[in-house]
Amino acid sequence: MNISDFAKAAGVSKSAVSRYFNDGYLSKDKREKIEAAIEKTGYSPSISARSVRTRITKLVGVILPKLSSESCARVTDGISSVLSEYGYELLLVTTSNNYHKEIESLELFRQNRVDGVILLSTVFTDLHRAVLSKMHVPVILVGQKHKGFNCVCHDDYGAARNLTRIMLEKGSVKPAYIGVDPEDKAAGEARYNGFIKAIEESGNKIRKEFMEIAEFTMDSGYEKAKHLLSGKELPDSIFCATDTIALGVIMYCRDSGLRIPEDIMIASVGDSKVGRIAAVPITTAHLHYKTAGSEAAKMLLSAIKQPDLIPRVLQLDYYVIERQSTNKI
Amino acid sequence: MNISDFAKAAGVSKSAVSRYFNDGYLSKDKREKIEAAIEKTGYSPSISARSVRTRITKLVGVILPKLSSESCARVTDGISSVLSEYGYELLLVTTSNNYHKEIESLELFRQNRVDGVILLSTVFTDLHRAVLSKMHVPVILVGQKHKGFNCVCHDDYGAARNLTRIMLEKGSVKPAYIGVDPEDKAAGEARYNGFIKAIEESGNKIRKEFMEIAEFTMDSGYEKAKHLLSGKELPDSIFCATDTIALGVIMYCRDSGLRIPEDIMIASVGDSKVGRIAAVPITTAHLHYKTAGSEAAKMLLSAIKQPDLIPRVLQLDYYVIERQSTNKI
DNA sequence: CTGAAAGCGCTAACAA
DNA sequence: TTGTTAGCGCTTTCAG
Numbered sequence: 001m002n003i004s005d006f007a008k009a010a011g012v013s014k015s016a017v018s019r020y021f022n023d024g025y026l027s028k029d030k031r032e033k034i035e036a037a038i039e040k041t042g043y044s045p046s047i048s049a050r051s052v053r054t055r056i057t058k059l060v061g062v063i064l065p066k067l068s069s070e071s072c073a074r075v076t077d078g079i080s081s082v083l084s085e086y087g088y089e090l091l092l093v094t095t096s097n098n099y100h101k102e103i104e105s106l107e108l109f110r111q112n113r114v115d116g117v118i119l120l121s122t123v124f125t126d127l128h129r130a131v132l133s134k135m136h137v138p139v140i141l142v143g144q145k146h147k148g149f150n151c152v153c154h155d156d157y158g159a160a161r162n163l164t165r166i167m168l169e170k171g172s173v174k175p176a177y178i179g180v181d182p183e184d185k186a187a188g189e190a191r192y193n194g195f196i197k198a199i200e201e202s203g204n205k206i207r208k209e210f211m212e213i214a215e216f217t218m219d220s221g222y223e224k225a226k227h228l229l230s231g232k233e234l235p236d237s238i239f240c241a242t243d244t245i246a247l248g249v250i251m252y253c254r255d256s257g258l259r260i261p262e263d264i265m266i267a268s269v270g271d272s273k274v275g276r277i278a279a280v281p282i283t284t285a286h287l288h289y290k291t292a293g294s295e296a297a298k299m300l301l302s303a304i305k306q307p308d309l310i311p312r313v314l315q316l317d318y319y320v321i322e323r324q325s326t327n328k329i
Numbered sequence: 330m331n332i333s334d335f336a337k338a339a340g341v342s343k344s345a346v347s348r349y350f351n352d353g354y355l356s357k358d359k360r361e362k363i364e365a366a367i368e369k370t371g372y373s374p375s376i377s378a379r380s381v382r383t384r385i386t387k388l389v390g391v392i393l394p395k396l397s398s399e400s401c402a403r404v405t406d407g408i409s410s411v412l413s414e415y416g417y418e419l420l421l422v423t424t425s426n427n428y429h430k431e432i433e434s435l436e437l438f439r440q441n442r443v444d445g446v447i448l449l450s451t452v453f454t455d456l457h458r459a460v461l462s463k464m465h466v467p468v469i470l471v472g473q474k475h476k477g478f479n480c481v482c483h484d485d486y487g488a489a490r491n492l493t494r495i496m497l498e499k500g501s502v503k504p505a506y507i508g509v510d511p512e513d514k515a516a517g518e519a520r521y522n523g524f525i526k527a528i529e530e531s532g533n534k535i536r537k538e539f540m541e542i543a544e545f546t547m548d549s550g551y552e553k554a555k556h557l558l559s560g561k562e563l564p565d566s567i568f569c570a571t572d573t574i575a576l577g578v579i580m581y582c583r584d585s586g587l588r589i590p591e592d593i594m595i596a597s598v599g600d601s602k603v604g605r606i607a608a609v610p611i612t613t614a615h616l617h618y619k620t621a622g623s624e625a626a627k628m629l630l631s632a633i634k635q636p637d638l639i640p641r642v643l644q645l646d647y648y649v650i651e652r653q654s655t656n657k658i
Numbered sequence: 659c660t661g662a663a664a665g666c667g668c669t670a671a672c673a674a
Numbered sequence: 675t676t677g678t679t680a681g682c683g684c685t686t687t688c689a690g
Contacts, residue, residue, distance in 0.1 A: 002667050013677050018669055027675065042463060044440045048380035049667035052682045057377065059420075067402040067409075076396050080423050089437075091388075092421045094409050108418075111373045112683095134371060218606070247606050273547070277576050279608050331683050342661050347685055356659065378683035381666045441667095 001043050010037035021045050051112075060088050060300060061114040063105045065097045065122060069216070069244075070272040071289045072120060075142055078293020079118055086301060088115070097216070099123050106131045116300045118142060123183040138303035140296045143186050150303060151313045152296040156186045156269065159285035159318045160194025160239065163267040166283065166320070167237040168202045170328045172265055175199060176210035176235035178224045178245050191241045191269060210235050214245050221248020229258065237326075240268035243275045246282050250325075254279055266325040281323035288316045330372050339366035350374050380441075389417050389629060390438040393449040394426045398545070398573075399601040400618045401449060404471055407622020408447055415630060417444070426545070428452050435460045445629045447471060447622075452512040467632035469625045472515050479632060480642045481625040485515045485598065488614035488647045489523025489568065492596040495612065495649065496566040497531045499657045501594055504528060505539035505564035507553045507574050520570045520598060539564050543574050550577020558587065566655075569597035572604045575611050579654075583608055595654040610652035617645045 007014045012030050019026050020034045037043065051057045060083055064072045080090055091114055095101035102121055106128075109117050117139045121128065124146055132139055132149065141151045167175060177195050182188040199206050212228055214220040221240065225248060228235060240246035246268035253260050260266055260280040268275070271286035295314055303309050336343045341359050348355050349363045366372065380386045389412055393401045409419055420443055424430035431450055435457075438446050446468045450457065453475055461468055461478065470480045496504060506524050511517040528535050541557055543549040550569065554577060557564060569575035575597035582589055589595055589609045597604070600615035624643055632638050 003669095004667080014668085015670085015677060016675095019676090022669075025675070030676090042439075044436075046381065046441045046667055048377045048386065048441065049682090050669075051377035052375070052381055052667080052684080053669045055682085067396060067405050068399065070397065073396040073402055077423065080396075080421070084422070089442075090421045092409070092419045093413070094406065107373075110371075112375045112377065113418075218602070251606060274603050274606060277547070277580060277603060277607055279606065332685095333683080343684085344661055344686085345659095348660090351685075354659070359660090375683055378666090379685075381668080381683080382685045384666085 001041060003045060006037060006041060006043040009041055009043075010034050017045075055112070057113065057115050058088050059091050059114045060297075061091045061093065061105070061109040061117040062120075063093045063095060063102055063117065064120040065216075066094050070274070071270060071287070074289035075120060075293035075296075078290040078295075079297045080293075082294045082297040082301070088301075097122060099125065099128070103127055103131055106135065109137070110135055116140070116304050118296050118300060122187070123181070124185060138300060138307065138309075140300045140303070142292055142296045145185065145313055145315070148311055150299055150309075150311050152292045152299060153186060153313065153315050154287040154292065155315055155318050156190035156287075157194040157197075159269050159287065159320075160191035160241075161198045162194075162318075162320055163269065163283065163285055164195045164198035164239045165201070166322065167239065167265045167267055167326055168198060168204065170237075170261075170265060170326055172237035173204065174207070174210065174233070174235045174237070175204065176207075176212070176228055176238045178212045178214050178221060178228070178238055178249065179241040180214060180216060180245075182213075187241050187269075195239050214241075214248075216242060216244060218244050218248040218251065221245035222252045223248070225249040225252035226256075229253075229256065229264075235264065237265040237267075240266065243268045243270040243272040243282060243284060246284075246325075247274055247278055250278055250280055250282070260325050261328045265328055271321060275323075280325050283321065283323045283326040285318045285320050287318050292316055330370060332374060335366060335370060335372040338370055338372075339363050346374075384441070386442065386444050387417050388420050388443045389626075390420045390422065390434070390443040390446040391449075392422045392424060392431055392434045392446065394451060394545075395423050399603070400599055400616070403618035404449060404622035404625075407619040407624075408626045409622075411623045411626040411630070417630075426451060428454065428457070432456055432460055435464065438466070439464055445469070445633050447625050447629060451516070452510070453514060467629060467636065467638075469629045469632070471621055471625045474514065474642055474644070477640055479628055479638075479640050481621045481628060482515060482642065482644050483616040483621065484644055484647050485519035485616075486523040486526075488598050488616065488649075489520035489570070490527045491523075491647075491649055492598065492612065492614055493524045493527035493568045494530070495651065496568065496594045496596055496655055497527060497533065499566075499590075499594060499655055501566035502533065503536070503539065503562070503564045503566070504533065505536075505541070505557055505567045507541045507543050507550060507557070507567055507578065508570040509543060509545060509574075511542075516570050516598075524568050543570075543577075545571060545573060547573050547577040547580065550574035551581045552577070554578040554581035555585075558582075558585065558593075564593065566594040566596075569595065572597045572599040572601040572611060572613060575613075575654075576603055576607055579607055579609055579611070589654050590657045594657055600650060604652075609654050612650065612652045612655040614647045614649050616647050621645055 212224040267283040275282035541553040596612040604611035
């Protein structure tokens with residue numbers, strides 16, 4: 001049933017129907033007629049047809065690496081909570097950390113499919129920059145910070161530095177690092193820099209053989225821990241870029257009989273639920289993922305309203321939670 | 330830029346452009362001209378306008394309680410993997426376990442917005458049935474089984490029965506139960522029935538004071554465990570409907586000094602990651618959530634192709650993983 | 659293989 | 675307040 005049929009059924013004109021669903025510039029009489037007819041026919045207007053005219057889809061594209069990551073899920077929760085409040089819906093694409101799929105999805109979203117895009121990227125290539133500059137809807141980057149773009153991000157550097165410092169103060173003299181790909185400016189580069197900074201500040205030296213790069217998985221954390229903890233000289237603390245990696249480390253320690261924190265201290269960034277319930281609860285930095293999501297959504301909404309807004313960066317604070325994994329002495 | 334402008338720019342007709350993006354009934358010459366023009370202008374057709382004509386949106390609505398639940402995330406991953414393969418995109422709505430929001434979203438999806446719907450509901454009311462019967466796109470239910478609908482579900486009954494039986498065989502004589510709302514036919518009712526069946530089969534008796542209903546959260550599991558384990562007579566095993574609840578129980582035991590499995594055995598359904606890395610690894614039943622998602626997507630795709638398909642139910646098997654939490658003796 | 663022309667269902671400017 | 679009318683950008687006959 002289309003608007004014409006429905007108008008006929010309700011005994012009013014097409015425009016009256018359109019007005020009912022939009023501005024509402026309508027007499028009581030017609031309004032009631034239309035409501036009665038809706039009740040009877042179940043009519044509701046076609047969103048596609050409306051979009052063709054108004055160029056508004058009420059859809060926001062969200063691109064993220066994977067749903068099964070707690071941090072991503074939290075961000076998406078945040079996005080969805082404010083978006084739904086404003087009548088927007090969420091077009092979700094997962095990329096499995098494959099950045100070509102990110103580009104593809106951006107291209108797809110360029111097809112007038114969405115009113116705006118929120119991108120949770122990890123790496124950020126020239127290709128990203130090129131595609132993004134050609135978008136004709138606003139884009140918000142979450143978790144990363146790049147000149148010329150709207151960003152909502154965390155203080156990855158500060159969190160890493162702070163956590164590392166805690167372990168050094170607890171007496172670590174042979175600190176190790178398990179991070180992620182430095183191409184990832186936030187979780188890779190910034191946390192690495194934070195770790196390094198803390199080491200330098202402490203007057204300790206950085207040892208190449210105590211540095212590892214892992215994937216974003218527990219298994220990878222396990223493997224890297226094995227490598228790190230199988231040498232003849234062992235580190236006495238490990239800073240992990242993510243909780244997931246730290247869990248792998250804890251699993252390895254459990255399997256190999258190393259005691260946490262007595263033999264080795266562990267800290268990691270993210271404050272995921274698992275860190276609380278792990279065999280040894282992990283000292284961690286809470287990043288406000290959900291808030292990042294909701295702020296990104298708000299930022300997007302205002303950019304949709306005001307397309308000529310100057311790009312801005314919103315950096316959210318973190319707080320440290322000390323748990324048993326660094327509870328030495 | 331619209332199709333007319335683009336056609337002019339490419340030096341071909343509108344129809345040629347349309348054909349290029351659809352059936353492709355086109356001469357090489359024109360094809361090349363169009364490709365060159367795309368390269369230059371970055372034109373891509375408007376999906377909304379196409380949808381108005383074709384009544385195809387290439388969008389699938391997915392309704393789920395929350396993303397931050399691992400099982401939901403796994404199902405969604407599965408859905409998304411097959412959907413993206415067939416050029417469909419995913420319109421996601423989270424309901425926070427509020428079933429009125431489920432109904433609202435279904436209403437929304439009725440507005441010709443999507444080509445099909447996948448619903449991960451928990452409860453299933455008459456309202457659901459009423460709205461669903463009025464949908465004019467196919468719907469697949471995931472995790473629940475209801476007459477007259479396409480469903481992909483798990484063997485909740487069998488899994489619960491099997492896990493409970495394991496604990497009984499390990500010597501439990503005072504088994505307790507922490508479940509969820511029995512309105513939830515799958516996680517609530519079916520798992521409850523499975524538990525009861527195993528007890529009956531063992532000749533044990535069911536004790537009202539050992540039965541609790543929790544929310545789907547760790548905190549709730551913690552509270553219920555506290556209640557259960559503060560009486561003068563304690564159970565010697567607890568079957569939990571979900572891993573999340575079991576984690577809460579484990580936390581409580583840790584806090585109150587109860588040893589698992591020596592003092593009390595624990596088992597739960599779901600095989601979430603956290604169950605593996607918990608302080609005491611949990612005996613659990615693996616449900617194929619991701620497969621459920623991908624199968625639901627496939628089922629939906631074929632229902633879209635063949636709208637007069639007879640409703641069918643696909644029940645996936647489970648397997649039990651015995652871990653330390655029931656490793657008594 | 660091609661182009662002209664008639665819509666898809668809706669909104670919005672205009673005149674009443 | 676209302677109804678008429680001209681499109682929005684696209685697909686799809688239909689006649690060549």
